[in-house]
Amino acid sequence: xxxxxxxxxxxxxxxxxxxxxxxxxxxxxxxxxxxxxxxxxxxxxxxxxxxxxxxxxxxxxxxxxxxxxxxxxxxxxxxxxxxxxxxxxxxxxxxxxxxxxxxxxxxxxxxxxxxxxxxxxxxxxxxxxxxxxxxxxxxxxxxxxxxxxxxxxxxxxxxxxxxxxxxxxxxxxxxxxxxxxxxxxxxxxxxxxxxxxxxxxxxxxxxxxxxxxxxxxxxxxxxxxxxxxxxxxxxxxxxxxxxxxxxxxxxxxxxxxxxxxxxxxxxxxxxxxxxxxxxxxxxxxxxxxxxxxxxxxxxx
Ligand SMILES: [Mn+2]
Numbered sequence: 055x056x057x058x059x060x061x062x063x064x065x066x067x068x069x070x071x072x073x074x075x076x077x078x079x080x081x082x083x084x085x086x087x088x089x090x091x092x093x094x095x096x097x098x099x100x101x102x103x104x105x106x107x108x109x110x111x112x113x114x115x116x117x118x119x120x121x122x123x124x125x126x127x128x129x130x131x132x133x134x135x136x137x138x139x140x141x142x143x144x145x146x147x148x149x150x151x152x153x154x155x156x157x158x159x160x161x162x163x164x165x166x167x168x169x170x171x172x173x174x175x176x177x178x179x180x181x182x183x184x185x186x187x188x189x190x191x192x193x194x195x196x197x198x199x200x201x202x203x204x205x206x207x208x209x210x211x212x213x214x215x216x217x218x219x220x221x222x223x224x225x226x227x228x229x230x231x232x233x234x235x236x237x238x239x240x241x242x243x244x245x246x247x248x249x250x251x252x253x254x255x256x257x258x259x260x261x262x263x264x265x266x267x268x269x270x271x272x273x274x275x276x277x278x279x280x281x282x283x284x285x286x287x288x289x290x291x292x293x294x295x296x297x298x299x300x301x302x303x304x305x306x307x308x309x310x311x312x313x314x315x316x317x318x319x320x321x322x323x324x325x326x327x328x329x330x331x332x333x334x335x336x337x338x339x340x341x342x343x344x345x346x347x348x349x350x351x352x353x354x
Pocket of ligand 1 (some may be wrong): 094154178180182281
C-alpha cells in the first residue's frame, strides 16, 4: 500500500507560551527543508500553509489563569478543521507549532475525524496537565493535554470538537522531568502512563517507548506529539522552555524509529521550536530529522 501523503498544517502561535518566539517555528521547520526531506522518503507532501493566529501585543490577555484562551481556541478550531479535512482526504496530518496549545486543535480534530477518542504519545519535558485551578503561570500550553483529556473543564469546550479527545488510559508521557504539584496529583490519580527521565535512565528509552506504544494502541486514532523540549537543550537549544537532563540525540531518533516501526501512528505534531533562542536553526533541522525518522527513514 502506498503510504499516505503528508499534510502539513502550520500553527504559528505563541499565545499559549510565556515568551515570544515559537510562533516562528513553522517557518524555521519549513526553512530546514521539510518538504524535500519528506519527498526523499517517497511521500507526497501537501502544505496547507499556516492557520490564522493572533499576536500577543495586539490581543487582550483575558483571564490571567487562562491567558489568551479565547484567541487560542479560535486558532485551535482552525487547526481542528484542517486536521479533520486532511484525515478525510486520506492524508497524514503533520502539525507544526507553535506552542503546545496547538495540540488542543490537533487532538480535537483527530477525534472528530475518527468519531472517537484516541491515544497519544506525549514526548515532553513537561506534563502539560495543568488546569486553570492548578496553573502557576496561566499559560495555556501547560494545559493542552489536560484539556484534550477532558480534565480542564468547560472553558475548553467548542463546537469544533468533543472532549475528551483522548482516553486517559491511552496517554503516555515520555521524557518528563519538570512537573508542577497539580500535575503530579493528576498523574497519581489517573491511569496515564508516564516514563520520566529517571525511568528512561533506568529502563532504557526503547523499553519506555515500546510500553507506551502498547498502551496507546487502540480504536479511533494514535497520535504522536513531540515537544522539542523533550530533548536535552545541548542538542535542541531553540525551544520555548528548555530543561536540562533531556533525551539525547540518539534517544529521540530511536523513539521516532520505534514509532515508525510500530505502524500504529496516523498523525504527528512537532511543537515549541523557538528560532530566537536557536543556534543557526539547529533545533528546526533536528525537528525535520525526527519527522523523517517517524515517517520511516532508516540508517540502512
Ligand atoms: Mn509541551
